[in-house]
Amino acid sequence: MEELLKFAPRPTGAGEMFQLMRDGAPRTRTALVQVTGHSRSTVAARLDSLVATGLIAPAGEATSTGGRPPSTYAFNPDARVILGVDLGATHARLAVTDLASTVLAELDAPLAIADGPDRVLDWVAENGEKLVASAGRPLADLAGVGVGLPGPVDHANGRPVNPPIMPGWDGVDVPHALEGRLGAQVLVDNDVNIMALGEHRISYPAERDLLFVKVATGIGAGIIMDGALRRGAQGAAGDLGHVAVPHATDIPCRCGNTGCLEAVAGGHALAAALRTLGTQVGTSADVVALVRAGDVPATQAVRQAGRDIGAVLAASVSLLNPARIVIGGVLAEAGEHLIAGIRETVYQRSLPLATQHLRIMTATTGARAGVLGAGVMVIDQLLSAASVDALVERTLQEDA
Template sequence: MAVSPRTPGAGEMFQLLRDGRPRTRAELATLTGQARSTVAGRIDALMATGLIAPAGEATSTGGRPPATFAFNASSQAVLGVDLGATHARLAVTDLASTVLAELDAPLAIADGPGPVLAWVAETGHKLLETAGRSAADLAGVGLGLPGPVEHATGHPNNPPIMPGWDDADVPGILRSHFDAPVLVDNDVNIMALGEHRIAWPDVADLILVKVATGIGAGIIADGALRRGAQGAAGDIGHVAVPGAEEVVCRCGNVGCLEAIASAQALAARLREEGLDVAGPADVVALVRGGDVSAGRAVRQAGREIGSVLAATVSLLNPSVIVLGGILAEAGEHLLAGIREVVYRRSLPLATQHLRIAVARSGAQAGVLGAAAMAADHALSPDAVDALTA
């Protein structure tokens, strides 16, 4: 016997209101194909949660003007957390990613999950107070980590620069401090989500490439973040680059893109040439200061990254490639090297409308992506149905 499809509930109808545009009961009935009485009941249920609110009256076509309803993004808040190797960024936002309070502070990820997550919890509660929100207002927590994460469980998976974090129950630890769902992903994925949400909301296919201590990519395809079977999608830093077979990578293989084109690799190369370079920030400073050797090294790194991205363009056919991470701050040298190879090596059909640009959201991309991840979970059809049940 055929099973009839489930009638869309309040959660499905709410998705129509997330764009913030006020709508009448009649409009919602037309869009959903449901009876006005059904729509009216679901509006009442959503109003009771605070997720929607009256938004005035529509223009009358005769008789009493109909009431309109719209998404009430201020009804709850989310906490976004972006942890790097040596820094932390936290932000409390409303459900539409408007920042209510934020903080940027030094923090060593190598201190381990216990001390780091205890600090995150304490600081997160303080930030909620600063934003004028209570713990009861918190709809969710989104956290980005600088290493591989199994998204289904939120557990780090053998992260190379995070001693003591392997398989740590990060969501469980944070849930003991926050009575809200906790979602965890790697830093590049949340950067891609944040950059897409803030700067390219109308682009369905986008790749964000982070070039810093390591190299990775976050993939937005058909408007959604793609993580792959084990969350390893986008790990372009460990794609082999022809001609670099003698360079040993920290993963144990040789010739990886990260081993020859990351900011850390460039810093080491420039030190060998006699330049005073302690780390990636010094590479950027040299390029901005007009140092020829540093500029040449960054442009060559762009070519090497471009050789890997050319294959990615043929495989995924994105509309936009966005460059983030500290090396993207070096200006046009990295961008020029990447464009040079991608446009030469990829087919004209794939590059006809392809844009390659530096990230527009800057250092906020990760923390806003983490907040958006938490908000999307809290506002999913199933979550809203549970809230209105």
């Protein structure tokens, strides 16, 4: 982020005008004059500077009302590419997108976060570079990298903070490690936050108040309120997995406490409980496979996990009054069993006013939520008015 802002730009007005054009609709100079209220010469100068950056490109001619048809201009999402990285406890997903979040290439592979930052970040850098090439773009076109980590993150500096399932990661300068390899700015956040960003922006951009709940090895929530992601004072907002469940006070959690929701309803906990019944199961994905195969104990366990999650979410519904709760993560792939358990408890325990229009559903972006959200996080920073002004200034200096 510091790299992006070190060119402290004076406002040129080009960045502000660019925000009007991010919707991709072609516009003429005359239309921009009418919308902005600026003179034709001012609009022309700002448009020319945006075209020079590549963010805006000619988009053909508008219908003529007499005389020569006027030229139109539109946002050019192919100007640069973004790398989104979603790291879970046992998997990694990477995607290269354009500036409109269209996926150009992607990779999904097993990768243990417990292997440590050196091995994991080397893998990300190596495969990220290959993925950009497979999308048919040179590494110089990579404008930024967004990374989601399965633990608390100080978003201001991109460093993990005492992550319980990430041994060796505490305080690691993730942006520095990747920027040197990939040559682009790096932004880092908690994995559930980026999933919430991805689901919100891609599927429900008009929704103002939304909770995204990831149910996998761990459990967490991303909070969208008033249309924006809310991280809390230290970035710990949404840590549902370590809220106490009253009936489980004797169950130890990896965080050091007992009775945490994650220790009761997380994928690791469900797999352990099924093993005590003699079922051969190791991961959250194995639990989902059993449910899909009709295994009764696994189905009952997932349904009860939904009820336990619903009990915690009922308090969140009363506190935050979201319009929509979206359930993602590996265990959400178990079909309606998890969702049914959640709905059962939330609607039973929350006040009718809070649930009158509440919708609880499975994520529509599926496994892509994280990488799409990681890309959105970078795109929003990169295409902000201040950043576009900085890019315009640098482009003018380079052309001088």
